[in-house]
Structure formats: structure tokens, C-alpha cells
Amino acid sequence: MTDLTFVPTWAGVAYVCFIIDVFSRMIVGWRCASHMRTEMVLDAIEMARWGRGAHHGDLRCHSDAGSQFTSIRYGERLAEIGATPSIGTVGDSYDNALAETVNGYFKTELVRGPARSGPWKTVEDLELATLGWVHWHNTERLHGYLGDIPPAEFEQAFYAGKTTINQLVEIK
Structure with a gap:
């Protein structure tokens, strides 16, 4: 899941893009820039790809309908790494709520x-x-x-096979 937010600096507005793993809430890619062009989002995707490996089956990248996420270059790059784009409805923040929440945490x-x-x-x-x-x-x-628990600890416990998802998140 991904989204952009902005932060004022003395040098002007800065933009921050986060890529979040929905399973673990881990921020797997991010980028700060003085612009919000598609390149900044692609940089965040490359960080996530590099950190997570070259290809995962059934990978989706959900975003809002911002121009960066509807650009041809963005769609082509997702296809190259085997990810399917998933774009929410225009004017609705609820279907991108996790990304909006991370932006809120960041700002708070x-x-x-x-x-x-x-x-x-x-x-x-x-x-x-x-x-x-x-x-x-x-x-x-x-x-x-x-x-x-923190996302890194959650992933470590899950991938170590010591527990199930239900035990980790206390689903009964």
C-alpha cells in the first residue's frame, strides 16, 4: 500500500512517499523529495523491491488515484516486478486507510x-x-x-514458524 504526504521545510514543501506491507505494517520503502513526480514513487518501490526481493507471487500495490499512481511509468514498473496495481476510488480515503494512517503517525x-x-x-x-x-x-x-509488537518482531515470529497469524494478532 502506498501514499504521499507533504511536509513544510524552510526550503519549501517536501513530499514523502511510503510503501507499507499490509500484512506486517512494515514500511518497506520510502522516499523524500522536493517534488511529487512519479520518479519519487518509483524510488520508493525500488527500495521496497530491493529489501523484499525481486519477485513475490500475487503481489499488489494499492494506492489512491493520484497522478503518480496512474502514470504509465508506474504501471509499467509494477508489471516488470510482477505486481498488480490496485487503485482506490477518487475522493475516498477509506480504501487507502492504512496508508493514510501511516501518514498520520508520521506527522503526529x-x-x-x-x-x-x-x-x-x-x-x-x-x-x-x-x-x-x-x-x-x-x-x-x-x-x-x-x-x-513492532512490525519487525511480528515478521520474525511469523517467518520463524513459531506461531500462526491468529496467535500473533489474537484472533479467536
């Missing part, structure tokens, strides 16, 4: 968090701060959906 916990004393000076400053936040999100942030 980092951008407007208690440690912030004003906007970042540059996009590069925001990018460095985002790197730290993504690491924290994936390795330390507790997620209620995952049984109050």
Missing part, C-alpha cells in the same frame, strides 16, 4: 511531535529524520493490530 510522531521546534531547514534534513522515524516505526513502535 515526527513532524509535529513534542521534540520538534519548527520546520526542517532542507529536504535532506527531513530525509534524515524520516530515516530514523522509519527505523523506529519498524523495530520499536508497538502496533495494536499486531498484538502490541
Whole structure:
């Protein structure tokens, strides 16, 4: 699942794209840029592909209907890596709710968090701060959906085969 958000800096508006693994809530790809062109989304996809491996069966990439996600280059790149695009309805944030939630966490916990004393000076400053936040999100942030464990721990437990999905998320 993917989406874009924006953050003001002293140098102008910065844009951030996150790619989220819906199964584990892990942020598997992301990119900060001073523009919101398709290239930034493709960079985030490449980070996710590199981190997750070249090809997974039945892979879908869900997004809203923004121009970056409806572009020919975006669709072609997803086809090259064996992913199927899934685009939500226009003007409806509910079908992209997980991505919107991650954007909300990002803005609440980092951008407007208690440690912030004003906007970042540059996009590069925001990018460095985002790197730290993504690491924290994936390795330390507790997620209620995952049984109050971080995404990395959830994935580790699942792939170690010690437990089932139902046990991890306490489905009865």
C-alpha cells in the first residue's frame, strides 16, 4: 500500500512517499523529495523491491488515484516486478486507510511531535529524520493490530514458524 504526504521545510514543501506491507505494517520503502513526480514513487518501490526481493507471487500495490499512481511509468514498473496495481476510488480515503494512517503517525510522531521546534531547514534534513522515524516505526513502535509488537518482531515470529497469524494478532 502506498501514499504521499507533504511536509513544510524552510526550503519549501517536501513530499514523502511510503510503501507499507499490509500484512506486517512494515514500511518497506520510502522516499523524500522536493517534488511529487512519479520518479519519487518509483524510488520508493525500488527500495521496497530491493529489501523484499525481486519477485513475490500475487503481489499488489494499492494506492489512491493520484497522478503518480496512474502514470504509465508506474504501471509499467509494477508489471516488470510482477505486481498488480490496485487503485482506490477518487475522493475516498477509506480504501487507502492504512496508508493514510501511516501518514498520520508520521506527522503526529515526527513532524509535529513534542521534540520538534519548527520546520526542517532542507529536504535532506527531513530525509534524515524520516530515516530514523522509519527505523523506529519498524523495530520499536508497538502496533495494536499486531498484538502490541513492532512490525519487525511480528515478521520474525511469523517467518520463524513459531506461531500462526491468529496467535500473533489474537484472533479467536
